[in-house]
Amino acid sequence: MASSQTLTTLFIISLVSFCYAASGQFKLPKPRAIHLLIRKNEITLQYYTTFESGNSQVPTTIDALIDLGAPSVWFDCTTYVSSSYKRASCGSNRCKKAQGLSYIGCNSTPRPGCSNNTCGIFVYNLARDYSSIQELGEDTMQVYSTDGEYILFTYNVPKFQFACSDSAAVERLPGDHTKGLVGLSRTEISLPSQISSYFKLAKKFAVCLPSSSEHVFGDIFIGGGPYYMPIREDQSLSLVTTPLIVNPNGTARIQSEGDLSNQYFINVKNIEVSGKSVAFSPSLLSFDNNGVGGTKISTTTPYTILHSSIYKPLVKDFVKEASLNNIKRVKYVAPFGACFDPKTAPNTITGPAIPNIDLVLEGSTVRMRLYGANSMVKAKNNVICLAFIDGGSEPTTSVVLGGHQLENYLLEFDLTVSTLGLSSSVLLWNCSNNRKF
Numbered sequence: 001m002a003s004s005q006t007l008t009t010l011f012i013i014s015l016v017s018f019c020y021a022a023s024g025q026f027k028l029p030k031p032r033a034i035h036l037l038i039r040k041n042e043i044t045l046q047y048y049t050t051f052e053s054g055n056s057q058v059p060t061t062i063d064a065l066i067d068l069g070a071p072s073v074w075f076d077c078t079t080y081v082s083s084s085y086k087r088a089s090c091g092s093n094r095c096k097k098a099q100g101l102s103y104i105g106c107n108s109t110p111r112p113g114c115s116n117n118t119c120g121i122f123v124y125n126l127a128r129d130y131s132s133i134q135e136l137g138e139d140t141m142q143v144y145s146t147d148g149e150y151i152l153f154t155y156n157v158p159k160f161q162f163a164c165s166d167s168a169a170v171e172r173l174p175g176d177h178t179k180g181l182v183g184l185s186r187t188e189i190s191l192p193s194q195i196s197s198y199f200k201l202a203k204k205f206a207v208c209l210p211s212s213s214e215h216v217f218g219d220i221f222i223g224g225g226p227y228y229m230p231i232r233e234d235q236s237l238s239l240v241t242t243p244l245i246v247n248p249n250g251t252a253r254i255q256s257e258g259d260l261s262n263q264y265f266i267n268v269k270n271i272e273v274s275g276k277s278v279a280f281s282p283s284l285l286s287f288d289n290n291g292v293g294g295t296k297i298s299t300t301t302p303y304t305i306l307h308s309s310i311y312k313p314l315v316k317d318f319v320k321e322a323s324l325n326n327i328k329r330v331k332y333v334a335p336f337g338a339c340f341d342p343k344t345a346p347n348t349i350t351g352p353a354i355p356n357i358d359l360v361l362e363g364s365t366v367r368m369r370l371y372g373a374n375s376m377v378k379a380k381n382n383v384i385c386l387a388f389i390d391g392g393s394e395p396t397t398s399v400v401l402g403g404h405q406l407e408n409y410l411l412e413f414d415l416t417v418s419t420l421g422l423s424s425s426v427l428l429w430n431c432s433n434n435r436k437f
Contacts, residue, residue, distance in 0.1 A: 060081075136162075138161050204223070241420065242366045307393070352373075
């Protein structure tokens with residue numbers, strides 16, 4: 001069952017659309033963009049969204065984990081009831097579009113998720129490191145339009161494709177009442193790809209991850225800006241851009257060998273602490289012939305993970321700069337390697353007053369500056385730690401940018417020109433804290 005907060009939010013949005021409909025005959029305009037809210041689970045440090053699927057009169061409300069690199073949308077269909085649900089038969093065009101498998105069957109009573117001669121696709125539960133083949137189906141999804149400031153109308157997306165999974169696939173999936181997953185990758189059946197295609201919107205989407213679950217939401221925009229953060233300040237006008245890099249070899253768990261990666265990589269050229277370059281081999285920031293190396297953006301990795309040869313000099317330089325600012329180092333708290341006394345790093349509007357860390361990106365003067373709120377984390381009472389983790393000496397990806405570092409930045413993924421648009425920190429306004437319903 002959905003949380004009371006989820007139901008309240010959906011009720012408010014639905015009420016707005018109902019009021020317009022009740023005023024008489026009203027033809028919905030073509031949406032400029034589609035919006036979904038993002039919430040953060042403070043225990044699992046994962047982000048999730050909420051949508052409705054099925055019969056428009058009595059739709060099913062689904063809380064779903066957000067995975068930037070996942071190829072599809074899937075959720076538990078054990079109790080899913082909808083007269084408009086249709087399975088995708090094996091060999092059908094929809095099955096081919098989803099790169100589905102030839103055949104799966106089911107010996108139980110037919111229902112959504114249990115049919116014979118059905119197209120199957122892989123789903124992956126990262127919490128259990130568990131992959132399985134589940135039934136590909138389609139149904140009507142309900143979404144909400146936005147002008148970048150207000151949430152406007154309710155729209156139906158018919159024939160939205162998703163995997164209708166069994167209960168085992170969602171077991172221990174992190175989140176609040178989470179029963180599925182929303183993939184945002186480059187594939188044709190990801191959430192942004194299907195919605196952009198149906199409404200003929202620009203092939204771009206943007207995310208802003210919230211730093212807290214305390215009455216604060218984040219955003220998914222599908223179709224482009226404007227993005228008002230705060231109200232009346234359009235962040236789309238000030239984005240700096242860097243290329244999205246395609247890994248020549250797929251590294252995802254459920255991707256076929258030899259396929260190009262559908263995940264999102266960028267070219268980090270250098271890392272600086274207080275304006276000084278961290279010394280490590282630049283070859284680590286490029287892909288080798290097997291697709292190993294580079295920098296990936298991840299919404300499911302809580303903290304940025306670095307190759308040991310990057311992590312160790314970063315910590316060394318950071319500790320040195322912190323000591324020059326009289327910030328006292330204390331015993332580390334696993335999994336973090338450098339921790340400090342917060343009393344010696346006074347809190348500011350951008351977090352603890354510590355040395356800035358800059359990710360220098362490809363492009364003229366493009367960099368992502370991490371202030372204290374994004375580079376430090378409270379590990380326990382009276383201890384704050386550098387929020388980076390040692391990924392060992394043989395990781396598949398040298399740098400995995402995690403959620404904590406991405407929070408309160410607007411990231412726009414333009415799939416037409418293959419660029420990432422990056423805002424300055426919107427920490428002072430907490431993503432959609434000012435969004436109007």
